Amino acid sequence: MKYSIAVILAVTIAGCAPPAPKPNKVQPMPSPSGKFVLTIPIERNPAYHNSPVWKVTISDGTGSQLYKDDSSEFVGNLNVYWPCKGKR
Numbered sequence: 131m132k133y134s135i136a137v138i139l140a141v142t143i144a145g146c147a148p149p150a151p152k153p154n155k156v157q158p159m160p161s162p163s164g165k166f167v168l169t170i171p172i173e174r175n176p177a178y179h180n181s182p183v184w185k186v187t188i189s190d191g192t193g194s195q196l197y198k199d200d201s202s203e204f205v206g207n208l209n210v211y212w213p214c215k216g217k218r
Contacts, residue, residue: 158189165191172206182206 159168167189175183184204188197 166196167191167193175200175202177201178203 157169157171161167169187169189170184171187172182173185174180175185183202183206185202186197186199187195189195
């Protein structure tokens, strides 16, 4: 009986899909015109004690990187996010 419950519990947990990200945590985020795409990956910053930081990155519609904030010191291990357009 103990094993049956454990197996049922394991199958139930394994079958659950991860929750969809909140609208204000979805990446990539296209601009209203579609010309630009915003991503904010977490990467290491060697100039900031090699700590993980959020780096604002802007690309064009073809995926070519136009801007990246390589000097970011915005700590990347905090669970923070940007507001969703039109919602606060």
